Amino acid sequence: MEKIQTLRGFRDILGDERKKISFIENISRRYLSLFGFSEITIPVLEKTELFIRSIGDTTDIVEKEMFTFTDRSGESVSLRPEATAGMVRAYLQEGLYTKERVSKLFTIGPMFRHERPQKGRFREFHQINVEVFGVGDPLIDAELLWMVSLILNEIEVSNYKCEINSVGCPECREGFKKELMAYFKGYTDGLCDDCVKRLQRNPLRIFDCKNTQCTSISKESPLLFDHLCMPCREHFERFLTYLKEFNLFFTINKRLVRGLDYYTKTVFEFTSDELGAQKAFVAGGRYDNLIEGMGGPATPGCGFAIGMERLALLVKKEYTETQPNFFFAYVGEEARTYLIPVLKAFSKEGLRLRYSYEDKSLKSQMRYADSLHADYVLILGDEEIGKKIFIVRDMKQKRQSEMPLDLITLPQKITEHIHR
RNA sequence: GUGGAUGUAGCUCAGUUGGCAGAGCACCGGGUUGUGGCCCCGGUUGUCGUGGGUUCAAGUCCCAUCAUCCACCCCA
Incomplete structure (x- = not known):
C-alpha cells in the first residue's frame, strides 16, 4: 500500500523544532501580556473577498498564492495567507472600537500560501501576529520594535538586522509614482520582462528586483523616501527619535517595500543572513487606511508578524529540563x-x-x-x-x-x- | 510557474566496467539467574521513490512520472 504523505509544503513539526517554537510562544506571550496585548483566535478560513479587499487584488499573494476553493454552498473561500485581514475583520465585527479606545491584539496560528517550498518557506507556516488598532502616533511603531527586540534578547537571538523605511501615504505615493514612471520610461529596454509589467501596475516593486540590470537602473532612480509629504516625513522623524530613546539599533533602507498594498508610512523588517534567501523573520508596518477601507471608522493601525519556523532556525539555546x-x-x-x-x-x-x-x-x-x-x-x-x-x-x-x-x-x- | 541537485533499512549514507543489496547509527536479546551509559557477542529491518524500456542479467544504462531540498519569482 502506498503510504500517505503530507501535501507539498505541509509538514509535521516535532522534536527539537517544536520545543523551540513553544519556547518562542511562551516568551512572546509573556511580553505581549506585559505590553497589554490580549490573545484572540480567529478563523483559518474566511471569505475570499476579505483578502482581496485588504491585501490588494494585484498582489502576488492574492493573484497566485492563495488556497482558494468554492465550498459546498458555492461560495469562494480561502485559507488565510496572513492574519491582519482577519484581525481587522474581527475588530470591526466584534465592535471593539466601541468598547476600547485602543485595541492591542495578537493571535498565534497557521497561515497558508501556495508557493514553491524552500529553506524557511512552507505552504503552511506559523506566525505570531500582533496588531494595534487606534494609535496614529509613531510612539507605538517604536514600542513594537522595542518589544520585538526584548523578545529576541530573551530567546538569545542576536545575529539579526533591523531595517526600517517609510512607504508614505496614498497622497505622496501617487505623486511619486508619476515621477518614477517618467524616470523608468527612459530605460524600458534595460528592464527585465517582469519589471516592464511592474512599471504599469506597481512601479515601487522594481526596487525589489534582483536582476542586475534592473538594480543598476533603479539604483539611480528617485526614491519615494525622498518625496514624502510633510505629515509622513514628520511621522518618520518622530519614529526615529523614539527608536533612539529606546536605544534600538536599526538601519534605514530606503528601498524596503512590502508585498501587501495596505501599508502606509512605517515599514520594517528583521532579517538574518543565517536564513538563506528568505531572510526576514519578523516584518510589519503601519496601515492607516486599511480599517476604513474595510468599511470601519477611520482608524490607524500598526502591527507585525513573527515567522515561527524562521525564528526557530535562529534559536540556539539548549533546553535544560529542571524537573527530574x-x-x-x-x-x-x-x-x-x-x-x-x-x-x-x-x-x-x-x-x-x-x-x-x-x-x-x-x-x-x-x-x-x-x-x-x-x-x-x-x-x-x-x-x-x-x-x-x-x-x-x-x-x-x-x-x-x-x-x-x-x-x-x-x-x-x-x-x-x-x-x- | 521556472531552473539545478537528490531519492538505496527507522536515520546518515556506500554500492566499482551492468553480475547474490551493504556499512555505521538506532532498535531488540545476551555477556551479569536483579542494575543503565563504555565494551564484546548475536539478532530484526528493504516493493533500491514509482511506472515503462534496453539486456541472458538493471540499484547501476535510457524514457517518463512523483517526491524532497536549494535557488528564482515572491514573502513570515
Whole structure:
C-alpha cells in the first residue's frame, strides 16, 4: 500500500523544532501580556473577498498564492495567507472600537500560501501576529520594535538586522509614482520582462528586483523616501527619535517595500543572513487606511508578524529540563501490583514517572530508563518487598540507597533525598 | 510557474566496467539467574521513490512520472 504523505509544503513539526517554537510562544506571550496585548483566535478560513479587499487584488499573494476553493454552498473561500485581514475583520465585527479606545491584539496560528517550498518557506507556516488598532502616533511603531527586540534578547537571538523605511501615504505615493514612471520610461529596454509589467501596475516593486540590470537602473532612480509629504516625513522623524530613546539599533533602507498594498508610512523588517534567501523573520508596518477601507471608522493601525519556523532556525539555546525524571523498575508479579499505586502517589505530588509497559528483565528496564534520561530509578522486586524497602538509584551519581516501602511517605522522602 | 541537485533499512549514507543489496547509527536479546551509559557477542529491518524500456542479467544504462531540498519569482 502506498503510504500517505503530507501535501507539498505541509509538514509535521516535532522534536527539537517544536520545543523551540513553544519556547518562542511562551516568551512572546509573556511580553505581549506585559505590553497589554490580549490573545484572540480567529478563523483559518474566511471569505475570499476579505483578502482581496485588504491585501490588494494585484498582489502576488492574492493573484497566485492563495488556497482558494468554492465550498459546498458555492461560495469562494480561502485559507488565510496572513492574519491582519482577519484581525481587522474581527475588530470591526466584534465592535471593539466601541468598547476600547485602543485595541492591542495578537493571535498565534497557521497561515497558508501556495508557493514553491524552500529553506524557511512552507505552504503552511506559523506566525505570531500582533496588531494595534487606534494609535496614529509613531510612539507605538517604536514600542513594537522595542518589544520585538526584548523578545529576541530573551530567546538569545542576536545575529539579526533591523531595517526600517517609510512607504508614505496614498497622497505622496501617487505623486511619486508619476515621477518614477517618467524616470523608468527612459530605460524600458534595460528592464527585465517582469519589471516592464511592474512599471504599469506597481512601479515601487522594481526596487525589489534582483536582476542586475534592473538594480543598476533603479539604483539611480528617485526614491519615494525622498518625496514624502510633510505629515509622513514628520511621522518618520518622530519614529526615529523614539527608536533612539529606546536605544534600538536599526538601519534605514530606503528601498524596503512590502508585498501587501495596505501599508502606509512605517515599514520594517528583521532579517538574518543565517536564513538563506528568505531572510526576514519578523516584518510589519503601519496601515492607516486599511480599517476604513474595510468599511470601519477611520482608524490607524500598526502591527507585525513573527515567522515561527524562521525564528526557530535562529534559536540556539539548549533546553535544560529542571524537573527530574523518575522511572519505576519492577521485577516479578508481586512488584507489578505496586505499579499503579506508585503512579498514583507520584502524580499526586506532581512528579514525573515513567515505566515499562511490558514485563522486561531488569537490565532491559534499566536500559530503557537510561534512554529516557531518567534521573532516579525506583527498583522493586521480591527481595525488596521481603525487606519492605524500595531501592532508589541515582543514575547520574551511580549510587543507590534504600527507602521504606511506604507509598504515602515515599514521594516526600524522595524529594527530600534529592535535595540533600 | 521556472531552473539545478537528490531519492538505496527507522536515520546518515556506500554500492566499482551492468553480475547474490551493504556499512555505521538506532532498535531488540545476551555477556551479569536483579542494575543503565563504555565494551564484546548475536539478532530484526528493504516493493533500491514509482511506472515503462534496453539486456541472458538493471540499484547501476535510457524514457517518463512523483517526491524532497536549494535557488528564482515572491514573502513570515
